[in-house]
Amino acid sequence: MKFQQNLLEYISNSLITVNETVSIAEGVTSGLIQFAFSQMPNTSLFYKGGITTYTLPEKVKFLNIDRIEGHENNCVTQNIADIMAVNVSKSFDTDWGIASTGYAIPTRNSGFKIFSFFSFSYKGEIILSKRIELHSKTQALDAQLYYTEFILGCFKSALNQILISH
Secondary structure (H helix, E strand, O other): OOOOHHHHHHHHHHHHHHOOOEEEEEOOOOOHHHHHHHOOOOHHHOEEEEEEOOOHHHHHHHHOOOHHHHHHHOOOOHHHHHHHHHHHHHHHOOOEEEEEEEOOOOOOOOOOOEEEEEEEEEOOEEEEEEEEEEOOOOOHHHHHHHHHHHHHHHHHHHHHHHHHHO
16 A cells, blocks of 8 residues: 655645644544554654544544434544544644544445545644545445545645645
């Protein structure tokens, strides 16, 4: 698995330039975003860690997801992604929180669709929150890799906006 080196370097250099930190909460991407961050140059200067949670009890326990909302929606909503991003950032005491939740295979719970929600929190506020939908015949690993690359690309854009404002 290889992610675009220039993308990883841009994210690394940007976070170091603004002296900010990041943490990650994942479901559907199953650690791939964390893996990508581990491949970045000087990652220990800005990446504090992350958590991958798949089940409701773990999302409630570690990310403070509302049990009822999580149960009603299989923990896959835009709001849950937002809460995951904010709470992982609080837990790791980072400037940024990145979160993903969704489906890599079509299931009854997903309406037989493949989609993901992701969110970025910055200093405790959601600054980007989106849904990605893929063709229902997309292979699971391809879906997870696509989500990860897309999220990293969006994170690069979010960082660029912060750099411009500094």
